[in-house]
Amino acid sequence: MADDFKSTLCVVFVGLSAIIAANRVAARPQRGDFELAAGAICNCSSTGGDDGSFDEGNRARYSDEEIETDSDFTIDKESRGFSLTDLVESMFSAVASGIGSIVTSIIGTEKNFRSRSSRVSYKNHQLIRLYPNSQEHVNDLKELEKSESEDVKFWTEPMYNRTTDVVIGPDLVSDLKAFLRYKGIDFKVLIPDLQKTIAHQNPKMTKEQRDDLVTTNGHSMTWKRYHRYGEIVKYLEYLALRYPNIAEVITLGHSYEGQPIKMIKISTGTNKDGEAKPAIWIDAGIHAREWIGSAVATYIVSQLVEKNSSYAKLLDNTDWMILPVVNPDGYEFSHTGDRLWRKTRSNHADDEDDSRFLQLVNRYTRWLWGKCEGVDPNRNFDYHWGEVEEGGASLDPCHETYAGPRAFSEPETKAMADYILANKQNIRVYLTLHSYSQMWLVPWGYTDTKPSDYSELASVAKKAIGAVTKIHGTDYQVGPSADLLYPTSGASDDWAKGVAGIKYAYTVELRDRGRYGFLLPASQIVPTAREIWAGIKTIARLVICNT
Incomplete structure (x- = not known):
């Protein structure tokens, strides 16, 4: 029925x-069909x-x-020309309200309906x-x-x-x-x-295998497969409980759907002078479908915490702030709904600059077809936000690079930025892990102009990729996003440097170069993580020694 x-x-x-x-x-650009x-x-x-x-x-x-x-069915949107706007809005409001009540009584709320979608x-x-x-x-x-x-x-x-x-x-x-x-x-x-x-990308794990891991290791994490967000959070909490002297889990805020945004701070305490040590920030999972970034981030956490004795000197000189999944809603949806989902899962229909009539149309057309959720978190930071002409961002809610109705419209980006700003005096390096292309990107992304200290930033990055290559021979490129990849406005690395004042800010595009793209097999998690960890350790030693 x-x-x-x-x-x-x-x-x-x-x-x-x-x-x-x-x-x-026209809220969206006209869609032209290729002929x-x-x-x-x-x-x-x-x-x-x-x-x-x-x-x-x-x-x-x-x-x-x-x-x-x-054959494609396309409705071209012309300019507005209401002659009886108020009357039409009133009529549609009444109709929509009645339909909404009937729909809810028959199939439940919008949220419940979507949860049953295939x-x-x-x-x-x-x-x-x-x-x-x-x-x-x-x-x-x-x-x-x-x-x-x-x-x-x-x-x-x-x-x-x-x-x-x-x-x-x-x-x-x-x-x-x-x-x-x-x-x-x-x-x-x-x-x-x-x-x-x-x-075939992600090997399945039986309940028995998971139970065996918990019995043996105390947790179910293994870097032979990609894990769900709940497992990642449990792992972080396990580490904080098992290693309370160096690991602390901090809830930065909550996602649009109410999931806690958890990061882990790894620190052996203050330095010899009783002052906070310089810190390195690492985040991953800004884009939901880029699973390898979150897997690499948790691998680095495991090295620093579970094998802390191997990195005593590094921990003596450096604090680590690691956020494995910036976008938990999108990350979960990429596991359960759409493997190639990129954005958050927010809905900003009420924020759009339209009349109430058009908001009602949006609301129910979205219910019927289930499209246009989410914002690209890496276009949502408040630094050159919304520059769409050459900035690789869109103001179209249905586009994959939708920048949002305003900067920091997403609770995920806002929570992350607030924490970084509160601790910016200690953070010396900002690293955000993405995929794919095997690139170590240096600001700026929003313009072809390079920062005044570009040569210094690029020099450090080149030494990092030299360490990366020594592990498995994997080749990375160094350069600005605008040159190597594409322009990006409102991106987190530009914001970290331009607003938070973190000198060494980089985006790392992980494996591969396109054979699998976003579908990198789980068998490549450990090789990718090992080589990137080598590069990050190199940056830590270079930057902290120069601090």
Whole structure:
């Protein structure tokens, strides 16, 4: 009954949405569809190589594939032109209120309904690597990106002579490949079925195995798999209980959905003069789907606490503040709802600058289709916030880089920033762990201009990646985000340097370079963590000695 009723409501709201669409201010950029030229000649080769550079020797040709047309339904939003605004708003308010009551009585509240929603499947979605070798190619891909199709998701930004990774839904795979051939853009399929890779990324753990770990180690953490947020919190609390002289768990605040935001402070106390020691801040899990960052953060915690005798000198000179999961709601949702979810899980419908009428439309269309939740936490910090032209941020609530209705609109970013500001006099290094690309990024991200002390920051970063490479031979690049990756405004590292005044502020993009991307297998947790820990230890020794 609920499904039938919801289907009826969908029809009603499609009609209502179509009627009001022509009268609404466009809250989102218009979506342009990429066009395939008739009679496209499909004779372009695709290229190989798993890193971020071209490999002329590994190019393999694809055979022509049958092109399947796919019709898209798009409502273009024109400028506002209400003639009977008050009347329409009043009528819709009454209708919406009545519908809301009926819906709630039949299928429960919005929150309960969403909790029963099925997990997103990426069956037959392909991860494709593109090789644009001209500015025209880059422009073509940027136009494709602007189309914001649900079946075309860019994992990396189009840049000249750099590879671009894109996830394509099964309905558009044939069309997109034909489009790429016509434009002369080489490509290679990295993952032919994302869902199969997701299914094998994280080995399962039985209850018996978990119980054995608790019996043997006192906790269920193992760096052979990715853990849920509850397990990570329990591990931090175990350490604080087991090692009270050096480990303290601090609740910074609570997430949008009410989960505690837990960090661990690792310290052997004051220095010989009775003063607080210089500290290193490490956070991870700002973006929900980047599991490897949180796994590396907890590995570093385990080294410093459970193996503290091996790092006595380091602990004598340095305090550590480690926040393994900045975005617990999004992180959990990436485990239970959508593996590739990036943002927080907030809903700012009431914050948007619309009339009450449009807020009501937003509220119920979101209920019906369940879209547009969340803010990109790494565009939500109050430093050059909301610079959308060249800053890699969006003011569109449905976009993956949505900066939020205002800076620090997210309780997660606000809680983290408040703690850092309260302790900024002691924090010498700020490190935020992300994935992927194998880069050690130096501010600034919001502009091409480099900070005055860039050479000093880059020098320290180069020594860190030298230590990284010595472990497993993994190669990292050093440079500003705007040069190596893409521009970012409102990012945490820029804020840490520009507002909190932390000189050595870095974003570390972990493994890999795109073979798996955000779906890095759990088998790579320990190798990644070992090499990054080597780099961080190098930075700690360099910076603290210079303090």
